[in-house]
Amino acid sequence: MAESGGLLRGPEVWAYVLDGHERLRIALAELTEGKERGASRLPGWTRAHVLSHIEGIGRALTRQARYALKGELIEVYDGGRPARDAGIEAGAVRSAAELAAAVTAALAEAEAVWGSVGDADWDRPVRYRDGDLLGALHCWWRELEVHTADAGLETCSAAWPRELCLHLFDFLAPRAPAGLTLVESDGPVRYTFGTADGTEDPAGRPPVVRGRLTDLAAWLAGRRPHQRLDGLLPELGPWP
Known part of the structure; x- marks a missing residue:
């Protein structure tokens, strides 16, 4: 029988997201020039790629919330996956200071918009997976925490709640x-x-x-554990 964490309420998820924001800000303070070119924990991506993606997905999901609060629907990314990928590559050429400033601004934008979501708003529809605002916030929580760990800065998956x-x-x-x-x-x-x-x-x-x-x-989640796991590790399927 599976023990489940269940679907947390919006304010509960938001509290965890804010904690993640703060840990990412602390980590960004350690991003000295040149460090952004180092390898991340994602094959083929530098830290700059990961931080560019955090900024992009953060803004994209914040946009889902902004339009949902107006009773409107909008695509997660204008131009779909190709535009997302191009944005990551374009953003990854920035310096450490530019990346830190951009991610910090995206976090501030997220806090301004998501912080205005009321108790009656969480079931408002969004384009993200044709779901609702609560599902979109869960997505931002996952993306924030998993990719902060991928960046290999101050925080890591060992800090996950x-x-x-x-x-x-x-x-x-x-x-x-x-x-x-x-x-x-x-x-x-x-x-x-x-x-x-x-x-x-x-x-x-x-x-x-x-x-x-x-x-x-x-x-x-497809990431390397910090400590050894015991047992035969089966092959995993694709990210859902």
């Missing part, structure tokens, strides 16, 4: 083979994905992977 890890288990469940069980080695969480479908370890059992909650969440 438990609630984010449990949310990632829920959101990334389509990546996991049915029957996979994740067991928190230093806590109470035991999370099983669906029912066994024949994906088994050499002893003929559905796979069980044990580790710290943050390391389990990082692996499920």
Whole structure:
């Protein structure tokens, strides 16, 4: 049986997002010139690429909220995925100071818009996955935390709150083979994905992977855990 983090209420998610904003600001203060050209934890991307993406997705999801509050729908990116990718590449040529300023401005914009969302607004429709404002805010939480860790600055996935890890288990469940069980080695969480479908370890059992909650969440998100996981790691599917 899966232990789920559940879908948090808007104000609860927003409080975690604000914590993530603050940790990213602290990390950006350590971005000295030249450091932005270093490799990130994403293959093929420098820190500048990751920070450019954080800025772009932050502004895109803030735009979803701004228009939803006016009762209007707008695409996440004008021009779709090609425009998104081009924007990341164009933004990645900036200096450390320019990148830090741009990301900081995007965070301030997000706080101004998302901070104005009221209790009755969270189910307003948005274009993002044809969902609602609450789903869009969950997306910003994921993108913010996962890519802040990818940038390899001050913060990392080891700083992820438990609630984010449990949310990632829920959101990334389509990546996991049915029957996979994740067991928190230093806590109470035991999370099983669906029912066994024949994906088994050499002893003929559905796979069980044990580790710290943050390391389990990082692996499920396609990132390298900070500490070793115990168990046979099955192949994961694509990001949903």
